[in-house]
Amino acid sequence: MRDDFSIHNRNGYERETGPNRFNLISELNLIASIRSWQESLRAFLTPQVVTMLFLGIAAGLPLLLIFSSLSLWLREAGVDRSAVTYFSWAALGYSFKFVWAPLLDILPLPILHRLLGRRRSWLFLSQLMIITSIILMAMVDPATHSLTLMAIAAVLLGFSAATQDVVIDAYRIESADTRLQALMSASYIAGYRIGMLLAGAGALMLASYFGSEVGEYDYRAWRQSYLIMASLMLIGVVTTLLSPEPEVNKKIHDDRKRDYLGLMLTFSLSISGFIGCFYLTGDWAVQARLQMLSWVNNGPLAAIGVELVRLVLATIVAVIIAKVLILMGWVQKNIVHRSYVEPVQDFFKRYGLSMALLLLSLIGLYRISDIVLGVIANIFYQDMGFTKPEIATVVKTFGLFMTIVGGFLGGILALRFGVMRILFLGAVLSALTNLLFMLLAQMGNDIWMLYIVISADNLSGGMASAAFIAFLSSLTNISFTAVQYAIFSSLMTLLPKILGGYSGTMVESMGYEQFFLLTALMGIPVLLLVFLAARRFRIDG
Structure with missing residues (x-):
């Protein structure tokens, strides 16, 4: 492994793997203590x-x-x-x-x-x-x-x-x-x-x-x-x-209940928009697959292409709904x-x-x-x-x-x-x-x-x-x-x-x-x- 790359652990702290390694002695000893098969x-x-x-x-x-x-x-x-x-x-x-x-x-x-x-x-x-x-x-x-x-x-x-x-x-x-x-x-x-x-x-x-x-x-x-x-x-x-x-040292958020409800409502309406877009574009997808099939002559490829377009459209609708609700002050x-x-x-x-x-x-x-x-x-x-x-x-x-x-x-x-x-x-x-x-x-x-x-x-x-x-x-x-x-x-x-x-x-x-x-x-x-x-x-x- 390269010695010039700073490694970040899951707690978000950075430690050096370069020459300055003396501060890692206790950590390495801990790792070594469980390396035997019996301890594992x-x-x-x-x-x-x-x-x-x-x-x-x-x-x-x-x-x-x-x-x-x-x-x-x-x-x-x-x-x-x-x-x-x-x-x-x-x-x-x-x-x-x-x-x-x-x-x-x-x-x-x-x-x-x-x-x-x-x-x-x-x-x-x-x-x-x-x-x-x-x-x-x-x-x-x-x-x-x-x-x-x-x-x-x-x-x-x-x-x-x-x-x-x-x-x-x-x-x-x-x-x-x-x-x-x-x-x-x-x-x-x-x-x-x-x-x-x-x-x-x-x-x-x-x-x-x-x-x-x-x-x-x-x-x-x-x-x-x-x-x-x-x-x-x-x-x-x-x-x-x-x-x-779990006992975790994590900041406890104290937002008001109105903010919690607003976030939940925003999420629910955005997901509803996502699902609704998928449902309403169902008939269009059938026609689009047939049209694309005539172009690429590959059924699976045509189907994947059309579904990816539907996925992008539904995502855009969900994002727009969320942005509108944020601008309205719901969250x-x-x-x-x-x-x-x-x-x-x-x-x-x-x-x-x-x-x-x-x-x-x-x-x-x-x-x-x-x-x-x-x-x-x-x-x-x-x-x-x-x-x-x-x-x-x-x-x-x-x-x-x-x-x-x-x-x-x-x-x-x-x-x-x-x-x-x-x-x-x-x-x-x-x-x-x-x-x-x-x-x-x-x-x-x-x-x-x-x-x-x-x-x-x-x-x-x-x-x-x-x-x-x-x-x-x-x-x-x-x-x-x-x-x-x-x-x-x-x-x-x-x-x-x-x-x-x-x-x-x-x-x-x-x-x-x-x-x-x-x-x-x-x-x-x-x-x-x-x-x-x-x-x-x-x-x-």
Whole structure:
């Protein structure tokens, strides 16, 4: 690492890595004290790490109820493949959570804030919203009811789950110092994967047990499965109620209640404008796609181009509404500046323009191979002839075990060898394992090949995720924890999820083998970005 680069830790303080290093002796001694394998393993039993395991379960439950489990439900109900993958956009709330993350930092919830504290009050509310959303999804039969109703419930679930993620991320970063972040990340990933197991393999096994299969669709089976999933969210609720509020030295804002209400109303109206713009441009988008298709002769490219235009237009409408309301005095400018502008300014000030742009590019592309492939993965398994019990056993259950192993291995390796090295290794392995899906597509219904693919994919994914979460955590200033981490994690999924929504269309136009090759090639720019970032950036601890 270069000695002339000033490193900023997550608290926003700067320290020199050049010749003047004597003031770091105590810090280096602390780091050295946990470098042994025995101490590394023992650190997993600390209360903060254990708490993240259970909160990870609560965070992992909602995701697959929007993605893979919902996709199989919709396919059994007779919904087209392309329409099924569009439902992945219901999870775009994860990619835009930075918009309302500032509200979670400054808005106190009536009554709950006094009883539970800032972080736990928002965590409790978001978990109740998740339970409500899952129940609403269970009440909709996609075979007979309007898909719009299911989409609304799925969007609400995505919004609620993204809110929970924002609070959990802030809670994790504020609960322990930098040296424990990699281990807490690994524990969180383990819990997250357990939650995904419950919502993935659990939901599939329950739906099959209750009598729904391909060609023999039974809505009641899926309804019962989703209601059981809603009840499992009580794991998160109990953890929230029993966990302590983080002790953080942070300035307490004392703005008037009118300012809080004004900010919330401004946010609500802006989001309404965003959604309304998307809805009103739906018919135009269909015509625009057809027109662009005649120009570029590429269906997926035409669709992506049109949707990006809609995204920009909706964003402009939301910004205009917010500016008008600010000019009308509904919310004070200083509150907006503190909530949205200062966290961004702080990041660019600490790292400088070129370094900040490099880090943001890495964040935005690091998970692109995994996420784009993951949207259609369950449909692929089903098209290869694997049954729901086989998918639940191999992909969800065995895959969970391999991901947990990869997550803990990644956390320990990151602690011993550095986060950036494991970040690079994870990126290499994630791209290479996508090529194994090409072999599976050629071999078809081969259960042993499925085991090999899932082993390699989930092991590498767990390692990469543990290092990546620790990397994101190190970039935050604790004065803007929720906002900055929400921006990072939102950017991480925005482009991949937009592209993932078209994965069904891509597969229909190019086939599975070429699609998997394309997702592997997407990982090449990531390797270059990690290499460049590693030369100029080092994580404390």
